[in-house]
Amino acid sequence: MxxxxxxxxxxxxxxxxxxxxxxxxxxxxxxxxxxxxxxxxxxxxxxxxxxxxxxxxxxxxxxxxxxxxxxxxxxxxxHTTPWHAMRFLTPKGRCFADIQPKTDEFGWSRRNAFxxxxxxxxxxxxxxxxxxxxxxxxxxxxxxxxxxxxxxxxxxxxxxxxxxxxxxxxxxxxxxxxxxxxxxxxxxxGKTAPNQWIVVDIANDPLGTPNVYLCCDPVRPYVSAALPHGVRRFEFMVMPGETEAELSQPANMRRLLSKVLPDPDRVELIRSRVYTHNxxxxxxxxxxxxxxxxxxxxxxxxxxxxxxxxxxxxxxxxxxxxxxxxxxxxxxxxxxxxxxxxxxxxxxxxxLSVLAGHVLAPPKRWLGTVRDGVSWLLNYVPPVKRYFLEMRFKPMPQYHAGVLVAASSEVKDSPVGRMFIQPKVLTDTGAEVLLDEVIGSRFAIIAWGSDPTWGLSPEQVAFWRNLGTCFIQVLPSVQLKAARAVSEDVIRIGDSTGRLKEWFGRYPASIALVRPDRFLAGLAIPQTLGTVCDALAKAVSATPQTAVAPSMSKVA
Missing domain, CATH: 3.50.50.60 (FAD/NAD(P)-binding domain)
Structure with missing residues (x-):
């Protein structure tokens, strides 16, 4: 710098x-x-x-x-704690929604405290x-x-x-x-929430329990979150008539902490702040x-x-x-x-965030009673339980317009516009790395089994290389040691976990066009790759170039 x-x-x-x-x-x-x-x-x-x-x-x-x-x-x-669970509790301490997703399709823990x-x-x-x-x-x-x-x-x-x-x-x-x-x-x-919340951060966590708990107490809802480096965060709703100055007074702070700690006097307060949720x-x-x-x-x-x-x-x-x-x-x-x-x-x-806030602190007290009863029943329905455990309620980004080429109507539940997976892969040198370490911050044309340049004309290959695109051939790892003729500069990787084979097996396509932000921009087979690439070039608003641009590859 x-x-x-x-x-x-x-x-x-x-x-x-x-x-x-x-x-x-x-x-x-x-x-x-x-x-x-x-x-x-x-x-x-x-x-x-x-x-x-x-x-x-x-x-x-x-x-x-x-x-x-x-x-x-x-x-x-x-500075993170991976696999951080989020649990919603009733006022009596019963967990009615346990969110602890263990999926890692993007290469990292789904939820992390930091x-x-x-x-x-x-x-x-x-x-x-x-x-x-x-x-x-x-x-x-x-x-x-x-x-x-x-x-x-x-x-x-x-x-x-x-x-x-x-x-x-x-x-x-x-x-x-x-x-x-x-x-x-x-x-x-938009809207500003009618209630404020006071956030209290404490060093040398006096509870020590992992994860984050949201207690839906109708008297005063609160949050208790374990953070890295031995920090504990508490968040309490500020009730009508209370001010930040009043709540920060030692006696009032002690009263708040007594809801969550057996000894509210033995704490190392880092700081407290009042927030308004918008x-x-x-x-x-x-x-x-x-x-x-x-x-x-x-x-x-x-x-x-x-x-x-x-x-x-x-x-x-x-x-x-x-x-x-x-x-x-x-x-x-x-x-x-x-x-x-x-x-x-x-x-x-x-x-989604507003809805979660209403679950924690319903606008009406009777809604909390309904929530507790319904959640108790639904928690015993396996599909509902998985829905929360796997965080399926979270809207994953999927773009339906923009820099992409929509799949044909024959492709059901098309992955185009969603983030592409990131499994571990094997390189030609025998190293096992996450896929993005091979791609770098650039476009990638990733082909299962075939040469990813076969369906392209020399002019099309030159065009995409000019944008810094990498061409990747994915093989079962056992095939990496076999001699195989591919075009110049094609990167060969082994599918060491089987996840890429599984992914391509879900769709009638064998080539993925991946954007620099890892979103899938298009699907193709070798015979349709040229057409899809031309459509994507138009969506990118690419300009004609006579010289090859500097690579956008990852900086070491």
């Missing part, structure tokens, strides 16, 4: 391909992704350092896969790898203007000095009260050269831990598209697919 002059001359404004407002997790993730793609980025942050107080506590497998995409998964894992400030620190330190990424703390955005050439940001430092930053695109990652969104006059419709969605995610991501685009209650993870999905969806556009490999029209793909899913996650 390069160093900027402390006070650049107003006559010489800063310049970058991408300006990001907000050094939160979404802005930092986008900067890491773009940094490894060779795109120049400047992050503007009004605070003088990263936020150090805990916020989100849930990290899902999709987000860990995004950390993996920027080479930081192994650095964040020490310490957000430490994860954010990993992202920030990851930027040190890139000379083309810079972070400016203590810089406040005052205004910005955009035209067909780019965006000009007017900034002010902590001493009141003015600066300018010129960028081709601006991303607002500046939270729920986003100045970027407000200056664009974009609506932020459920809001921006009317637009893009206005010409300015885009919104994370909380600036959508905010949701915490009950499913999806606010942070939805922001990570935004980051991964947007970053690879911006990289192609900035490099001249795709037209500006590609960025329209960001809102087209992400907005509906963000809305679905907001609705």
């Amino acid at each position: 390069s160093t900027l002059p402390e006070h650049p001359s107003p006559a010489q404004p800063l310049q970058a391909d991408i300006a990001i407002v907000g050094a939160g997790p979404v802005g930092l993730m986008i900067a890491n992704y773009l940094g490894q793609c060779g795109v120049s980025v400047v992050i503007i942050e009004k605070l003088d350092r990263l936020i150090d107080y805990p916020r989100a506590i849930g990290l899902d497998d999709e987000s860990l896969r995004t950390f993996q995409a920027v080479g930081l998964a192994e650095r964040v894992l020490p 310490i957000q400030p430490l994860a954010d620190r990993v992202l920030f330190e990851g930027l040190q790898r890139f000379d083309n990424v810079r972070v400016l703390f203590s810089r406040e955005l005052c205004a910005f203007q955009q035209d067909e050439q780019g965006v000009v940001l007017d900034l002010q430092d902590a001493d009141g000095r003015s600066e300018q930053l010129q960028a081709r695109y601006l991303i607002g990652c500046d939270g729920g009260n986003s100045l970027v969104r407000r200056n664009l006059n974009i609506a932020f419709e 459920a809001r969605l921006a009317g637009k995610f893009r206005v010409e050269r300015v885009l919104l991501a994370g909380d600036a685009a959508h905010i949701m209650p915490v009950w499913q831990g999806q606010g942070y993870n939805s922001g990570m999905r935004d980051a991964c969806n947007l970053a690879w598209k911006l990289a192609l556009v900035v490099k001249g490999l795709a037209s500006d029209a590609l960025l329209d697919s960001y809102e087209q793909e992400r907005r509906d899913h963000a809305k679905a996650m907001i609705d």
Whole structure:
């Protein structure tokens, strides 16, 4: 990460391909992704350092896969607790919904507890790898203007000095009260919950029990969550007439903790904060050269831990598209697919989070009685129990329009538009690695058994290689040692777990076209691959190129 002059001359404004407002997790993730793609980025942050107080506590497998995409998964894992179960309890302590999914189709634990400030620190330190990424703390955005050439940001430092930053695109990652969104006059419709919650973080966990418990107590609902590094989080609903100042008083804090601890005086309090839960969605995610991501685009209650993870999905969806556009490999029209793909899913996650909040704290007390009775009966119905255990209620992202080629109507329950699996595979050198380590942050054309270039013309192969695409042939591992003629630069891998064979066996297709964000963009067989690739090239809004572009492969 390069160093900027402390006070650049107003006559010489800063310049970058991408300006990001907000050094939160979404802005930092986008900067890491773009940094490894060779795109120049400047992050503007009004605070003088990263936020150090805990916020989100849930990290899902999709987000860990995004950390993996920027080479930081192994650095964040020490700050996580994998396979973290979530249990809803009645006031008497009976568990009526036990959510502990054990599936790992994306290569990582489905649910993980984590310490957000430490994860954010990993992202920030990851930027040190890139000379083309810079972070400016203590810089406040005052205004910005955009035209067909780019965006000009007017900034002010902590001493009141003015600066300018010129960028081709601006991303607002500046939270729920986003100045970027407000200056664009974009609506932020939704609701604010009538009740606030006080969050209490305690060191040297006085309970020590794993997992997270949501107690649906009609008197005062609360949450008890075990976090990494011996931290325990309690969240209590703030009742009408109570204030943060009052609840923070030692006597009142002791009263709250006495609900959950036998000795509320023997605790090491880290901090307490009062939060208001909002459920809001921006009317637009893009206005010409300015885009919104994370909380600036959508905010949701915490009950499913999806606010942070939805922001990570935004980051991964947007970053690879911006990289192609900035490099001249795709037209500006590609960025329209960001809102087209992400907005509906963000809305679905907001609705799920609101529903979970109503389960924890029903608007009417009698609804809680109905919930407890119905849940007791349904818990003995195996399909219902599996529905909760496997988290099937969680809306998985599936794009039906955007950068994809829809499968024919003959393909039932098509996987196109969903995230592609990530099993372990065997390389030619005998190493067993996760699939994404072979692909890198780029397009992949993955063929079961056959040469993935066979159905393409030389011009089509050159076109996709120009986008940085890798061509992968998947074989049963026992066949790797057999000599086999494939086209130049085709990567051969062994299906060491059998999961890829199983996946391809579900559909009438043997070739998967996978996007840089790991979503399946199309299905084909060798004889239809050329047609599908041409349709996908159109969806990508790719531009003709005469020279091969730099690879978007994973940075070591």
